[in-house]
Amino acid sequence: MAVEVSTPVFEGPFDLLLHLILEEKVDLYEISLTRIVDAYLTEIERMQAVDLEVATEFLLIAATLVELKARRLLPGRDDVDVDEELALWEERDLLLARLLECKTFKDVAAVLEGLADLAGRSWPRQAGLEERFLSLAPDPLEGLRPERLRQAFLRATTPRPVAAVDLHHVNPIRLTVAEAVDGLATRLAMVGRATFRALTDEMDDRIEVIVSFLAVLELFKQGFVDLEQFDVFGEIEVVWLGSELVTAFAVDDYEG
Amino acid sequence: MNGDDELHPDLRDLARRIDPAGSGLADPAGSDPAGGVAEEVVRAIEAVLMVAIDPVPAALLAQLLEVPASTIDDLCRRLAAAYEEAGHGFRLVRIAGGWRYQSHPDLASVVERFVLEGQTARLSPAALETLAIVAYKQPISRAQIASIRGVDPDGVLRTLAARGWIDQVGRDPGPGQAVLWGTTATFLEKLGLDSLADLPPLADHVPGADVVEALEHGLRVPPASSDG
């Protein structure tokens, strides 16, 4: 997977979300969820270490977004539960507050960088004492512990960081959305209809479940399936509407 | 020193402005003792800072030269302004609590070629953001940083500590006794700041109404069919 140097590297879920909303003007309400989710998944696949904590954070946010969005996508929402609604608002406000805080530090970090850049353009005077004062000065070696000498040696011999573009390869998540779309389409074409729970029953990895959910949404968006949900947050039934052109099914660039 | 007082070199000019009456100062042979003292203090400051390898606190200069620290700061500020006005290739700056000479940032390209070491490696955006959080919220624990950035800060904290920008400054008294991080004198030097009080106010960087609005809009809960 070649990563272009100019591609922004997102440092976390807040970073990415801020970018999507503020720079790409993505409106979760109006735009295709796939775009946001796609960006998230791309980031997850790109993440340098399989850092569970970061991945989880990404997914929690992705899940919140999916939930915000799903309310619009999914039918059968006439009987809105007030508590559920409030909880969603609370979650949203919390997310908003965290985004604002993150954005504040992001902005001030740019100011600090400017200060550091300017300060880095000056070098301090370090010449020290002229010879004639040297004999007056206390001997700096007096009281120097051998341990400090060892540390200085280690410091001096530790390789300096070299200019490099940080390309990283990580275990991709086991299932990409494209693969999930393929798998679900094949399976649904055979059985015609299944609950989402049944489709994801064998998965014990939360990531895979979320990926499958996104795949279902993608199939829904493209008109290959219909979704039925009789109770709020009840079982989701996925109904196959598609033709046999399963193999020709094209998912727009889900591969990160 | 040729006594040509048609010239107005910056030091004597400075002395005149410090002591506006200054009859003694404008004339090198003058006898005004107060003026002479001011000029001697300025010269002594220049001499000491020339041999110092760390920023020298005003209090130390004050003790050496037997004048109040506030006078030292005042003289140094005026001296710095006079250097700048004269267009010298060096500057006098107050950094990390003390005064020091440094090369003028204008001349970075030449000095860089001379010192060969080049500028220090820049910090990554992640490191900068983490540094900003530590700077403004210190003392702060790893977990508190993680909750602000939404990312595990361990690697970045190690990098910042290895480069001397931050250090462990204590432990949380609560359960778990988490290590607390704070910035160092090196941090102040690297940013060219005199003290933490000189950090740009955080309040100035809280996102404006437009950003808040954009975020709220982006995150707004679909009205669904909540009229049901």
Next chain:
Amino acid sequence: MNGDDELHPDLRDLARRIDPAGSGLADPAGSDPAGGVAEEVVRAIEAVLMVAIDPVPAALLAQLLEVPASTIDDLCRRLAAAYEEAGHGFRLVRIAGGWRYQSHPDLASVVERFVLEGQTARLSPAALETLAIVAYKQPISRAQIASIRGVDPDGVLRTLAARGWIDQVGRDPGPGQAVLWGTTATFLEKLGLDSLADLPPLADHVPGADVVEALEHGLRVPPASSDG
């Protein structure tokens, strides 16, 4: 520089004397290209000498600033005279084949008091690292030290030798017969060591590749612009 040309700060004054016709130089916004160049060269000399540890040979400045060495010497002499005339507490002197700033001899008593306060009893990081390399890797040549530290160690080696902590202990048998450096008995004594064998062992403390990697993770430097 605020363009206030009612003042006659010494640099512009100097430039005027270097170029007596000096229409371009007396006026900071002037368009005389030669004059502007002279002022910039003087500023660059000031900046480089301010950060230099050792006297800087005119030939090196000439190479850096792309002007003849004779011009450098001439400018430095005039600059030194201008400082003296302005009554600064520092001097520009030619010593050991190069130019350097030092404190004015008039102010030796103040500098002495500053030294006695113990403020400078600290080895610079460069000196400490170089000393450590010599201690652990002796006998070692200047070039080998340079390749480890990435910086020319000449000045630091001279300082360490002047202190009597290191000495020339032989010559490389290979071509070039480079001088080899080692630590002295004084060094052992100061550190309270019986012999070099008592230096803290390195082997079990060399950071593993993973540690180094972790430290550097987060350190993303812009593509090298090393023209040094």
